[in-house]
Amino acid sequence: xxxxxxxxxxxxxxxxxxxxxxxxxxxxxxxxxxxxxxxxxxxxxxxxxxxx
Numbered sequence: 001x002x003x004x005x006x007x008x009x010x011x012x013x014x015x016x017x018x019x020x021x022x023x024x025x026x027x028x029x030x031x032x033x034x035x036x037x038x039x040x041x042x043x044x045x046x047x048x049x050x051x052x
Contacts, residue, residue, distance in 0.1 A: 011020040 010016055
């Protein structure tokens, strides 16, 4: 079985939890999230324009 180069698992055992926690931290705190807008912000903006 081939593994992807960006795959950092496996997530089993005590050491696996530390790898999983690191990967989740990197994913959730990625600066790329600032490049997209929240979907609820677009709805709120459109609703505010419609009431004016």
